[in-house]
Amino acid sequence: MTSRALLREYGLTRADVKALAKAQRGACAICRLPLPRGKWTHIDHNHFTGKVRGLLCGTCNVGLGMFQDSAVLLRRAACYLSAEVAA
16 A cells, blocks of 8 residues: 555554554454565554554454454354354
8 A cells, every 4th residue: 555545544654554563563453463564464444433443464354344343243253152052
């Protein structure tokens, strides 16, 4: 993403993105695996407010998207995965 696009889309400079990566110790904010360099690192943001939440790997970014950024659905999924009773 160009510097201009970063500023337009997220209100961030390249230095801001580097600072986010440093604050996250170079890891995805969700899975904590090392962030890949380049286009596979995603700037996660609230789609209603536009506020940037952090940096994600591609897999975690797609996962949030599939759950429609819904904390309720993600909690339900976590409960489902934690359930010990077979269906």
